[in-house]
Amino acid sequence: MLRIPFCQHAHFYQPPREDPFTGVIPQELGAEPYHNFNEKITAECYRPNAEMGNFERISFNIGPTLALWMEKFAPETLDMIVSADKTRANAVAQVYNHTILPLASAADKEIQIHWGITDFSRRFGRWPQGMWLAETAADIPTLDALAKAGIAYTVLAPWQVAGSAPRNSSGLDTTKPYVVDLPENRSITVFFFDPNFSVALHRTSHLTAKQIAQEIFPMRLDNAWFSPRNGQTLFAAGDGEYFGHHIPGRDALLRDLTLTEGPAAGYDPISLNEWLDRVKPQDAIEIKNFTAWSCEHGLDRWSRDCECARDAFLPAINGNWKGPLRMAMNRLAERIDAVYATQSFRWLRNTHEARLASIGPLRGWLDWDQFFIEQGSDDLLRSPESLRAVIQEKLRRLFQALYYRQLMFTSCGFFFEDLSRIEPVNNIRYAAMAMKSTIGAAPELPSFADAFATDLAECYSVRTGQTGAELFLREWDRAEQLLA
Numbered sequence: 001m002l003r004i005p006f007c008q009h010a011h012f013y014q015p016p017r018e019d020p021f022t023g024v025i026p027q028e029l030g031a032e033p034y035h036n037f038n039e040k041i042t043a044e045c046y047r048p049n050a051e052m053g054n055f056e057r058i059s060f061n062i063g064p065t066l067a068l069w070m071e072k073f074a075p076e077t078l079d080m081i082v083s084a085d086k087t088r089a090n091a092v093a094q095v096y097n098h099t100i101l102p103l104a105s106a107a108d109k110e111i112q113i114h115w116g117i118t119d120f121s122r123r124f125g126r127w128p129q130g131m132w133l134a135e136t137a138a139d140i141p142t143l144d145a146l147a148k149a150g151i152a153y154t155v156l157a158p159w160q161v162a163g164s165a166p167r168n169s170s171g172l173d174t175t176k177p178y179v180v181d182l183p184e185n186r187s188i189t190v191f192f193f194d195p196n197f198s199v200a201l202h203r204t205s206h207l208t209a210k211q212i213a214q215e216i217f218p219m220r221l222d223n224a225w226f227s228p229r230n231g232q233t234l235f236a237a238g239d240g241e242y243f244g245h246h247i248p249g250r251d252a253l254l255r256d257l258t259l260t261e262g263p264a265a266g267y268d269p270i271s272l273n274e275w276l277d278r279v280k281p282q283d284a285i286e287i288k289n290f291t292a293w294s295c296e297h298g299l300d301r302w303s304r305d306c307e308c309a310r311d312a313f314l315p316a317i318n319g320n321w322k323g324p325l326r327m328a329m330n331r332l333a334e335r336i337d338a339v340y341a342t343q344s345f346r347w348l349r350n351t352h353e354a355r356l357a358s359i360g361p362l363r364g365w366l367d368w369d370q371f372f373i374e375q376g377s378d379d380l381l382r383s384p385e386s387l388r389a390v391i392q393e394k395l396r397r398l399f400q401a402l403y404y405r406q407l408m409f410t411s412c413g414f415f416f417e418d419l420s421r422i423e424p425v426n427n428i429r430y431a432a433m434a435m436k437s438t439i440g441a442a443p444e445l446p447s448f449a450d451a452f453a454t455d456l457a458e459c460y461s462v463r464t465g466q467t468g469a470e471l472f473l474r475e476w477d478r479a480e481q482l483l484a
């Protein structure tokens, strides 16, 4: 019997849930009997999937902010997930804190990708060939930033393709990878998932593993086009949390599908890295700039009002707050960057390189003293010990500010329907932390809080009637009390 490969890529991710002011996750409503959703989803999804060996038979990425939490609170589960990568190089990296890269500055694209690669390399002990983009949001500068950083492939949705592309009877032929040409002769490989196959694997709670293997799999083969001899592969991708959290029992279904029922029906699981080892992508394809897998309106979901985030039961609530919030964040980011540039250039060899490398000491992988030996300018390294300590402390606070400044763009803060939700509020808290750290580094400079509040006066929560400015000033006061 001719064996047919299939690949299931699961995107495992949670935003940073900690209150940025305390570093502690509050008791989360709806997570009962667990304290918070990370605990709940670990119990329902991450741990059982790891114990069943599912990570060894799928392709997966695990977001750095989730892995960071697991290091502390579910280390055994994280160990099993990391070990699973040894089976078939199953793991794929992810942009660091799930920022929508096409909406980010060129420098931020590079930082998100570099930090994601660094987190991956440290965790898995190897270079990542692939990288998952937050919400698969892409444009040419984003794909080019991946290629420049040494990433070989990413995953996109078929509706992100532009122009005429090779099609089979159900649309884009997703059984093979494509090449996207980039500036200066660079290129990147793109795997496009099969949406119908993905829905079948993730969400058909009425079907058993046997039914999926015996009935759904053959339906996804287009006999006129499909030949496993050419490395063609059935490909599904989606949120990993479906397997046990969104749909109870689906962790066991994934085990049965990949371990017994799939192979019994002639289908063998492979990883994206294994797939790429088997085929050399040849067909060039063009992508539509400013597209993602979870919004039908370009990237509106993360920048302005669009139907995707609307709540059918609360028609008055809209996404008009997203534009002003993003604008306020962008302007704050520019102000913080300017402080960093002016305050650090004398003391660092290369401010951009130092910023990329700062993830090491920020995450505790590298001693700050060692970091400054590597990144410090001659002026810094030749300064008298006492002066050097003062400058290093100032720089350390600036790098802390730059870290929070990244986290304030976490995509979840722009994803949902209302400004008063925990996700946008947490991004605003990260903005507050970034400002606090900047003040700590350069107390002689005027605070950005007033300007930020003025920018946020432009948006408000329909649910609470509160403006962004009121919301921010409430959080700013809270930070003053907690951090005093």
Ligand SMILES: [Zn+2]
Binding pocket: 294, 295, 296, 297, 298, 300, 301, 306, 307, 308, 309
């Ligand atoms: Zn949309």
